[in-house]
Amino acid sequence: MxxxxxxxxxxxxxxxxxxxxxxxxxxxxxxxxxxxxxxxxxxxxxxxxxxxxxxxxxxxxxxxxxxxxxxxxxxxxxxxxxxxxxxxxxxxxxxxxxxxxxxxxYIDGKQLNSLKGYNLKQVLYQMASALNYLHARNITHRDVKIENILYSDGQVKLIDFVFSTLFSNSIKKKIYCGTPSYMAPEIVNKQYYSGPPADIWAFGIVIFYLTQGQFPFKGSNDKELFQLIIQCKINFNSINDHYLQDLLCQMLQFDPQDRISAAKSFCTLGFQIIKSQLVNLKNLAVLKLIYPNKSTLINNINLQLRKLIKPQQNINQIIPKSERAQFNHI
Missing domain, CATH: 3.30.200.20 (Phosphorylase Kinase; domain 1)
Known part of the structure; x- marks a missing residue:
């Protein structure tokens, strides 16, 4: 039975x-x-x-x-x-x-806000990988926050699945849960919502806090905080990294349908890591030896990206050609 x-x-x-x-x-x-x-x-x-x-x-x-x-x-x-x-x-x-x-x-680790010297983009890439894995399996965490991210020996662990649930793309839920500072506008408004975009919003709040040392919305109480979240006025100009600024703009969109997906976040963060690893190579002679010409270099980047995305996805849908063109000066 x-x-x-x-x-x-x-x-x-x-x-x-x-x-x-x-x-x-x-x-x-x-x-x-x-x-x-x-x-x-x-x-x-x-x-x-x-x-x-x-x-x-x-x-x-x-x-x-x-x-x-x-x-x-x-x-x-x-x-x-x-x-x-x-x-x-x-x-x-x-x-x-x-x-x-x-x-x-058991993770003998610490929260990111208590640490210094870690590679931020590597950390964000691992977080995006975790969320992409969950969302691909119709699981949403519903309480993504700094306290639920542990860091140990270069590795991130997403913990505490007490609010997690299974979701369907065709069915939205109206459940008020999470941590106030990380709640998406649709949760604050007590609307029917799909889990993954709410996770992405919370992930964006995590990134904002890690780069700025404060939350984008601050209220003296939950009511005031929620009013600011609904207004969704965020100052991104203080974020020095233009890539992270652009990523946050895509994550912290008022409309859930306008937010970037975990899959695309995962791929674009992966691309940034590949780019930084190549650009940071000190000996360009070694680089030229590995990649005899620019087309070989771009092809290698494409190969790395294909490992990060689903077979049916087109790289141009994930990473614009204008982004990959940044390697032309090497």
């Missing part, structure tokens, strides 16, 4: 449970608290046999409402669908007498 998600959720929380707490403690060592949220706490955890470290996300059953139960089940289901180098990974779900425990990847 086929079960729907609600049936499975009820089974997860209401089935008769033999004492599993003792068994859990025999396998894992649970350590200090490393994070907390509205609905769960996160503790450091290690397998007693292998000593491998994990993060243990703990939901207290007695504090969970029926609607929150459904959200937890959805979070688990989505995390189990995902395998990407820039997205947190789930390894196991363990139910004990009093808790639902999510055994997830």
């Amino acid at each position: 086929k079960c729907n998600s609600q049936d499975l959720t009820l089974k997860l929380f209401k089935e008769s449970i033999i004492d599993r707490t003792v068994a859990f403690k025999e396998i894992y060592m649970v350590g200090k608290q490393i994070g907390t949220g509205s609905y769960a706490s996160v503790r450091l955890c290690a397998d007693k046999l292998t000593l491998k470290s994990y993060a243990l996300k703990i939901y207290n059953k007695s504090a969970i409402s029926s609607s929150r139960q459904k959200s937890i089940f959805r979070e688990i289901r989505i995390l189990q669908m995902i395998k990407h180098s820039n997205i947190i990974q789930i390894y196991n779900v363990i139910e004990t007498n009093n808790h639902i425990n999510l055994l997830i990847e």
Whole structure:
């Protein structure tokens, strides 16, 4: 018999449970608290046999409402669908007498706003890669923000999928969720919306904050903040990098349909990285040896770009020829 998600959720929380707490403690060592949220706490955890470290996300059953139960089940289901180098990974779900425990990847990293010296475009490229991966699988995160992006050893990890959901291109949702400073106008207006453009808006807010050290909209309270978001008046002139300025203009569009997609953001950021790597080569003699003529260089760039985009997409739709022409001076 086929079960729907609600049936499975009820089974997860209401089935008769033999004492599993003792068994859990025999396998894992649970350590200090490393994070907390509205609905769960996160503790450091290690397998007693292998000593491998994990993060243990703990939901207290007695504090969970029926609607929150459904959200937890959805979070688990989505995390189990995902395998990407820039997205947190789930390894196991363990139910004990009093808790639902999510055994997830432990990232010994920090938030980007507390770090200096990292390659911003590399970081943004990895974030765009993660969002492109999710959106291609009809998953939207719905709480993209600096606090949910960890950085460790040159790698970004998108975490906390508590608000994530599956979406359909033909069905829009009217759900008010997320973090106020990152909310898109359509969410603030409580309109029906599609998830991916709202994720892109939030990603744009992240980029603005990382480049400017402040949010584009600042209010003394949520009501004032939301009024500014709806007005959507943003000063991009203070952004020195013209490429990022242009990208933000495409991300922070009032109309969701006018916003750049995650796929195009991913490809254009990839192009910028390729360009910077080539331009930063100090020895032009080596460059000429690798690329005997300009056409060979452009062909190599095209080859790199084809690895970043879907086969049915045309490079000219992703990167204008005027952009690629910037290599002509090399």
